[in-house]
Amino acid sequence: MSKDTAMGASTRREFVASAAGAAIAVPLAAASWNAASAAEISGDELPLITNGLEHLGIVVADVTRSATFYCGVFGHGLFREIDPPLRYYVMTGKAYIAIGSREGVAPKLDHYCVTVEGYNREKMDAAIKALGYRALPRGVALDPDGIGLQLLEDPAGLTDTNIPADRILGRGYGLVQPYGMDNVVLRVSDMDRARAFYDKFFAKADARADGEVWYEAADTVIRVAPQAAGQAPAFERYGIRVGPCDFAKVKDGIEKLGGAVEGVDGDRLYFTDPDNLKVELVKV
Ligand SMILES: [Fe+2]
Numbered sequence: 001m002s003k004d005t006a007m008g009a010s011t012r013r014e015f016v017a018s019a020a021g022a023a024i025a026v027p028l029a030a031a032s033w034n035a036a037s038a039a040e041i042s043g044d045e046l047p048l049i050t051n052g053l054e055h056l057g058i059v060v061a062d063v064t065r066s067a068t069f070y071c072g073v074f075g076h077g078l079f080r081e082i083d084p085p086l087r088y089y090v091m092t093g094k095a096y097i098a099i100g101s102r103e104g105v106a107p108k109l110d111h112y113c114v115t116v117e118g119y120n121r122e123k124m125d126a127a128i129k130a131l132g133y134r135a136l137p138r139g140v141a142l143d144p145d146g147i148g149l150q151l152l153e154d155p156a157g158l159t160d161t162n163i164p165a166d167r168i169l170g171r172g173y174g175l176v177q178p179y180g181m182d183n184v185v186l187r188v189s190d191m192d193r194a195r196a197f198y199d200k201f202f203a204k205a206d207a208r209a210d211g212e213v214w215y216e217a218a219d220t221v222i223r224v225a226p227q228a229a230g231q232a233p234a235f236e237r238y239g240i241r242v243g244p245c246d247f248a249k250v251k252d253g254i255e256k257l258g259g260a261v262e263g264v265d266g267d268r269l270y271f272t273d274p275d276n277l278k279v280e281l282v283k284v
Helices: 008-020 028-040 063-074 121-130 191-201 247-257
Strands: 050-059 078-081 088-092 095-100 108-116 134-136 140-142 148-153 162-164 178-188 205-207 213-217 220-226 234-242 260-265 268-272 278-283
Touching: 050 178, 050 213, 050 220, 063 088, 063 095, 063 247, 088 178, 095 178, 108 234, 121 134, 178 191, 178 278, 191 205, 191 213, 191 220, 247 260, 247 268, 247 278
Parallel strands: 050 095, 108 148, 178 220, 234 278
Antiparallel strands: 050 108, 078 088, 078 162, 088 095, 134 140, 140 148, 178 234, 205 213, 213 220, 260 268, 268 278
16 A cells, blocks of 8 residues: 555655755756745645654553563564653654553553654644644644644654663564554544545545545555444554565464464454554565
8 A cells, every 4th residue: 555655745745855955956947946845835734745654652551561562573673761651662664653651541552643844833733723623732633533643843753852771572583574654544433524634634535445545644554444333433553564574473473472463464464462452564
């Protein structure tokens, strides 16, 4: 799903890059036009000029158990917050999983993040509120079901409040080589209402026969799907791209680490972590 990138936002981003970046030779008239386009980025531009999914945050029952599990799956790119409360960050290629715990909050996928070029939080928050949506601290916009979309200036990465953490597992390698995020799946209560929200943030949407709408964010995908009967709307699953691997061995490893494999479908493996949070591995 990730290879055919969005034209709208990508094309504009390339124009901006060529205006700001100097290495591309363009005719004078085009250069002037591009410079004008770059100047027009005001920090609150919608749909977003995004480089795609960057990280996600999860709330778990036991942050050390969860970090140990994810290090076992993805390897030893582990950081932690300098000051309490304990919070871990497991690198998954160019992306990462932020692992925290909240008093009285059951384990869940909490929010996901895309990076934005020319992002200005103050202006963007004002634009989001002007549209009638909620803007929370740290750049999180809530969709109509309360699912959090975080915006950070590109390039983002870990903040300077993190330090490398000691190895949490004895073994040296993960089960897979992670490259970065591939997708998130959001279950919403009202597709029309959700689409009204996501159409404003992401330029290109692709309606699927099963009722889902897939929004492209650079080379990653935000899948908006109707909620299942009897279930609450939620950030349901996230997908991580991984390198060549033997899914039979990966399945065995995940189960030894305390996860459960739900199934394999071609180049995709679906599992749940020790908190029953849903993850997808996408072999590329
Ligand atoms: Fe975050």
